[in-house]
Amino acid sequence: MKTLKIAIQKSGRLNEKSVEILKNCGLSFENYKSSLIATVANFPLEILFLRDDDIPEYVQDGIADLGIVGENVIIEAGADVSYLQKLGFGKCTLKIAVQSTSTITELSQLNGKAIATSYPVILQKYLSENNVDAQIRNISGSVEIGPGLGLSDAIFDIVSTGGTLKSNGLKPFKNVMDSEAVLIASKGMELNPEVLELLQRIQSVLRAKA
C-alpha cells in the first residue's frame, strides 16, 4: 500500500486547525514544531509541513497527494488540483479597500489608479471582468500601509474582522472573493481508496461539529 502525503501549513493561521482536524480523524502523529515531516502511526500517511504558498504546486505536481490550504492561495497559484472538501475554517474575504475619506463609489473610478496587493492574479481577473484598467502594484506584505504613504490609491487584500483596514484608515469598497481552507488532491488521487477513507473521516468530523 502506498503511503500518502498530505501538505499542511507549517505555521500561521491554518496550522492549528489543520492539525486539529487530522487528529480528530483519529490519526496519531507527533506534532513537533521543528519537524518538517511527520509519520502517522495508524494510517498510511505522512504529513508535510510547508509554507502555504507552496502547497498548491506540491499537490498539482503530485509531490504531495493531498493538501489543506486557503482557496485564495490555490486560485492565485493557478494550480490544477481537485477540490475535495471545504473545511469551515480560515474564512475570509478578499476585498478592494480605499481610504476612509475616499469619495470613490463606482468601480470605474479605479481606472488609471494604482492598487497594491499580494494577490495580483485574482485582482487582475476581477478588474478585467469588470473592464477596469488600473495599475497593480505587487507587494508581498503590509499592503494596508500603501494608501497612507501615497504608494497606491487602493489596496486589495484579505479581510476577516476588518480591524486592520480600520486601524490603517481604510474602508472596504468591493468584495471580490470569499475563501476558506479546503482539502485538495492531485488530479486522479480523489479515487484512491485511502484518500476516500480519509475524506469520509474528515466529513464525519465536520458533520459532528455542525
Ligand code: PRT
Ligand atoms: O508562512 P506562510 O506563507 O505559510 O503563511 P502566510 O503568512 O502567507 O499566511 P497566513 O498564515 O497569514 O494565512 C493563511 C491563510 O489564512 C490565508 O491564505 C487565508 O486563506 C486565511 N486567512 C483567514 C487570512 C485571514 N483570515 C486574515 N485575516 N489570511 C490573512 N489575514 C490577514 C489580513 O490580510 C490582515 O492583514 O490578517 C490581517 C488581519 O485581518 P483583520 O481583517 O482581522 O484585521
Ligand code: ZN
Ligand atoms: Zn504564505
